[in-house]
Amino acid sequence: MHSHDPAPLYAAHLDELRRRADAALGRAGLDHLVVPSGTAHFHVFDDRDYPYAVNPQFKAWVPLTRTPGSWIVYTPGRRPRLLYLQPRDYWHVVPRAPEGWWVEHFDIEIIRTPEQALPHLPPAGRSAILGEPQSALGDYAPNNPPAVIAYLEYHRAFKTPYEIAMMRRASAIGARAHRAAEAAFRAGASEFDIHLAYCAAARQDACELPYGNIVALNEHGAVLHYTELDRDPPADARSFLIDAGAGYGGYACDITRTYARARGEFQDMVDAVDAAQQAMCAQVRAGVDYREIHLDAHLALARVLRDFGVLKLSPEAAVETRVSSVFFPHGIGHGIGLQVHDVAGFAESDRGGTIAKPEGHPYLRLTRTLAPGMVVTIEPGIYFIDMLLEELRGGPHAHSVDWARVDAFRPFGGIRIEDDVVCTGDAPLNLTREAFATA
Numbered sequence: 001m002h003s004h005d006p007a008p009l010y011a012a013h014l015d016e017l018r019r020r021a022d023a024a025l026g027r028a029g030l031d032h033l034v035v036p037s038g039t040a041h042f043h044v045f046d047d048r049d050y051p052y053a054v055n056p057q058f059k060a061w062v063p064l065t066r067t068p069g070s071w072i073v074y075t076p077g078r079r080p081r082l083l084y085l086q087p088r089d090y091w092h093v094v095p096r097a098p099e100g101w102w103v104e105h106f107d108i109e110i111i112r113t114p115e116q117a118l119p120h121l122p123p124a125g126r127s128a129i130l131g132e133p134q135s136a137l138g139d140y141a142p143n144n145p146p147a148v149i150a151y152l153e154y155h156r157a158f159k160t161p162y163e164i165a166m167m168r169r170a171s172a173i174g175a176r177a178h179r180a181a182e183a184a185f186r187a188g189a190s191e192f193d194i195h196l197a198y199c200a201a202a203r204q205d206a207c208e209l210p211y212g213n214i215v216a217l218n219e220h221g222a223v224l225h226y227t228e229l230d231r232d233p234p235a236d237a238r239s240f241l242i243d244a245g246a247g248y249g250g251y252a253c254d255i256t257r258t259y260a261r262a263r264g265e266f267q268d269m270v271d272a273v274d275a276a277q278q279a280m281c282a283q284v285r286a287g288v289d290y291r292e293i294h295l296d297a298h299l300a301l302a303r304v305l306r307d308f309g310v311l312k313l314s315p316e317a318a319v320e321t322r323v324s325s326v327f328f329p330h331g332i333g334h335g336i337g338l339q340v341h342d343v344a345g346f347a348e349s350d351r352g353g354t355i356a357k358p359e360g361h362p363y364l365r366l367t368r369t370l371a372p373g374m375v376v377t378i379e380p381g382i383y384f385i386d387m388l389l390e391e392l393r394g395g396p397h398a399h400s401v402d403w404a405r406v407d408a409f410r411p412f413g414g415i416r417i418e419d420d421v422v423c424t425g426d427a428p429l430n431l432t433r434e435a436f437a438t439a
């Protein structure tokens with residue numbers, strides 16, 4: 001059902017984008033969709049630029065992530081156009097001539113300066129121009145009509161088969177790099193050197209990865225977004241949590257694994273979280289409210305904590321008293337695609353509106369009901385976070401915890417297992433497990 005080669009799937013992807021653009025423009029009563037790829041941002045009081053990040057609305061159309069100053073122009077009923085900036089520049093390597101499976105579907109105009117785009121752009125007053133303010137060329141400035149953005153972002157949740165194939169490729173790169181990182185951990189490498197081993201295996205440097213690698217040994221696994229990368233290995237590397245992705249043609253994967261150096265009860269807890277995570281992945285089916293997966297995850301993780309003697313109360317009571325949130329203080333996941341945290345996670349419809357998060361769960365990033373084509377992460381975790389544990393210990397539910405058991409697990413930091421899962425019309429497709437199986 002899902003092909004692995006994106007090339008033959010691109011034409012149908014483009015047809016779908018055109019249908020969506022037609023509908024979005026119709027909503028806004030506009031005639032043209034115009035999307036700048038974006039331009040460099042600079043450090044304050046400095047001539048140094050930040051790593052360029054392409055406008056996601058641009059890379060939805062073409063798998064180009066390193067072509068600042070270019071524009072997509074689409075007018076319903078016409079072939080899409082690409083104004084492609086290939087500057088005359090001897091300071092930098094300029095973008096290569098357009099190549100790849102998508103080229104034949106566009107009318108391509110090579111421009112040599114950003115301003116040369118102007119005569120090719122349709123009237124601003126009749127156009128939805130989607131981008132950041134600094135993409136403006138003089139008065140020709142992004143206007144980001146809310147009706148157009150709401151429509152496109154809502155529908156972007158439903159990936160085309162082409163997009164699934166692109167994410168498969170990103171996942172294959174990520175799985176390969178995760179294997180290299182695990183090997184580096186087992187060889188005793190520092191966080192920094194594990195990170196380098198990951199990048200080397202992915203053939204992507206830190207600026208190309210879809211987010212900053214989380215490479216955490218021992219207690220560092222308890223810091224949800226730990227990105228420090230210690231240069232020296234610890235004397236005793238007991239555990240390893242790595243949350244690291246990869247990109248392919250602008251699409252991301254987002255993968256987390258946790259390992260113990262030796263057999264023992266931390267590895268047993270990792271295995272228990274892994275089993276629970278697989279059951280959660282099986283819930284990724286059309287018609288399921290993603291909020292339910294999140295709430296069920298609290299029960300499942302509280303059960304693991306009780307089974308390991310950390311919690312002394314029932315899973316239901318742990319969720320009811322919010323004790324489960326001390327150990328699992330983030331959301332079960334999010335949509336993923338062109339952006340690691342894909343947009344429109346709370347969108348009620350393609351006209352706007354918000355689906356609320358469950359009360360007491362402020363960090364959940366997706367509240368929509370699953371439908372075929374959606375790709376979501378499933379990333380349960382159990383952490384031993386000093387700050388949250390201290391609060392619990394000083395509060396009315398301190399007695400619901402066996403603190404000696406907490407102390408036994410604290411040196412290992414935490415556990416997270418994260419896969420990227422496609423909702424289909426049938427059984428879910430786990431892109432991450434598939435990639436590891438073939439890595």
Ligand code: GLY
Nearest residue numbers: 211243254379418
């Ligand atoms: N890597 C960030 C996340 O898992 O959401």
Ligand code: MN
Nearest residue numbers: 254377379418
């Ligand atoms: Mn994630």
Ligand code: MN
Nearest residue numbers: 243254255418
């Ligand atoms: Mn992640």
